[in-house]
Amino acid sequence: MEEVLTNPQSGYYMNRDVFGESGDFITSPEVSQMFGELIGVWAMCLWEQMGKPEKVNLIELGPGRGTLLADLLRGSAKFVNFTKALNINLVECSPTLQKVQYNTLKCEDESVGDEKRTVSKLSGAPVYWHASLVQVPSGFPTIIVAHEFFDALPIHQFQKGSRGWCEKMVDLAGDSSRFRFVLSPQPTASLIFLSKRCQWASAEELEKVEQIEVCPKAMEITEQIADRISSDGGGALIIDYGKNGIVSDSLQAIRKHKFVHILDDPGSADLSAYVDFAAIKHSAMEASDDISVHGPMTQSQLLGSLGINFRVEALMQNCDEKQAESLRTGYWRLVGDGEAPFWEGPDDQTPIGMGSRYLAMAIVNKKQGSPVPF
Numbered sequence: 001m002e003e004v005l006t007n008p009q010s011g012y013y014m015n016r017d018v019f020g021e022s023g024d025f026i027t028s029p030e031v032s033q034m035f036g037e038l039i040g041v042w043a044m045c046l047w048e049q050m051g052k053p054e055k056v057n058l059i060e061l062g063p064g065r066g067t068l069l070a071d072l073l074r075g076s077a078k079f080v081n082f083t084k085a086l087n088i089n090l091v092e093c094s095p096t097l098q099k100v101q102y103n104t105l106k107c108e109d110e111s112v113g114d115e116k117r118t119v120s121k122l123s124g125a126p127v128y129w130h131a132s133l134v135q136v137p138s139g140f141p142t143i144i145v146a147h148e149f150f151d152a153l154p155i156h157q158f159q160k161g162s163r164g165w166c167e168k169m170v171d172l173a174g175d176s177s178r179f180r181f182v183l184s185p186q187p188t189a190s191l192i193f194l195s196k197r198c199q200w201a202s203a204e205e206l207e208k209v210e211q212i213e214v215c216p217k218a219m220e221i222t223e224q225i226a227d228r229i230s231s232d233g234g235g236a237l238i239i240d241y242g243k244n245g246i247v248s249d250s251l252q253a254i255r256k257h258k259f260v261h262i263l264d265d266p267g268s269a270d271l272s273a274y275v276d277f278a279a280i281k282h283s284a285m286e287a288s289d290d291i292s293v294h295g296p297m298t299q300s301q302l303l304g305s306l307g308i309n310f311r312v313e314a315l316m317q318n319c320d321e322k323q324a325e326s327l328r329t330g331y332w333r334l335v336g337d338g339e340a341p342f343w344e345g346p347d348d349q350t351p352i353g354m355g356s357r358y359l360a361m362a363i364v365n366k367k368q369g370s371p372v373p374f
Helices: 002-006 033-049 067-075 080-085 095-104 191-199 203-208 216-232 277-287 299-306 308-316 321-335
Strands: 056-061 086-091 107-112 115-120 127-130 142-147 156-161 164-172 179-183 211-214 234-243 252-255 258-260 270-272 291-298 358-365
Touching (some): 002 270, 033 080, 033 142, 033 234, 033 299, 033 308, 033 321, 067 095, 067 142, 095 107, 095 127, 115 127, 191 216, 216 291, 216 358, 234 277, 277 291, 277 358, 299 308, 299 358, 308 321
Parallel strands (some): 086 127, 142 234
Antiparallel strands (some): 156 164, 156 211, 164 179, 234 358, 252 270, 291 358
16 A cells, blocks of 8 residues: 555656546545635644744645645734744655645745745745654644545555454465455464554454454554654644544545545555544554543534634625635535545535544643643
């Protein structure tokens, strides 16, 4: 999964812009500017709870096109002390998406003495890119946003069989030109992650499942987030589609807004899996005693509590009928409910909701108390 998405030569994310109607799927920031604006409200509230520090690291993991961050910066532009405090750090491994983000954030390179730096003209804040979270310099209070980041991290799948739990692997079919799924004939090293995940589950929960997905990378990055928030102060907001419990079998591939087989032409379709929010919570709590974990709540509850209803009404005051229709559609996609996947595509006129399938969780330093709106 990691190879298919981030291989330097032919990884899915590495050489193309995959977002929006002309890409393979649409994310919340692409649906409406209100999403990024309200994440900005959350970030400003956290900054205030921290005591309005003069410098703060705003880190986004997997920023896509940079749309969320651009809307956050535009929405918070009037709050000068907040935007003045920002050091923007983007954790992005795709050179193609880095260029898109540079343009979306209206970046310019400037010289300060002997130093060259990149600045976003949306806020005047310096912008830095990093390949991983550990590369972001520490020492400042931190606000981390991870929207649709964890769902792309590589998972391991296990299936219960007569000889216990076996890992599902990818193998070559007999003619050696096609991939197929098989169960491992011998125990694999990844069973260590499965046993860790099972320790966090109740006997009743384990009895009900025949398959379990585990994401070691999510555990590792959550530990890094918890360590940083513990030492530097601040908090993280994680928004993704997933469950607050064991995930059984959710790995899926999407190309041009349609589901395709996972092993069909690897590298040409997006792979993602449901995020196991319970595992994130346990990983964070085991990593540090100085943090607290809040949620998950639904995306609908999060945006509702942050004031999306007031925002949509305010925007409606100053727009024509076409813009109003677009606002209404965007609003329902963000907060409405829907069983069908919302990425059915640009031709489908029915807005399908992401409101209850997407969950939001916050990890904060205990000194700050509970974050808004948890």
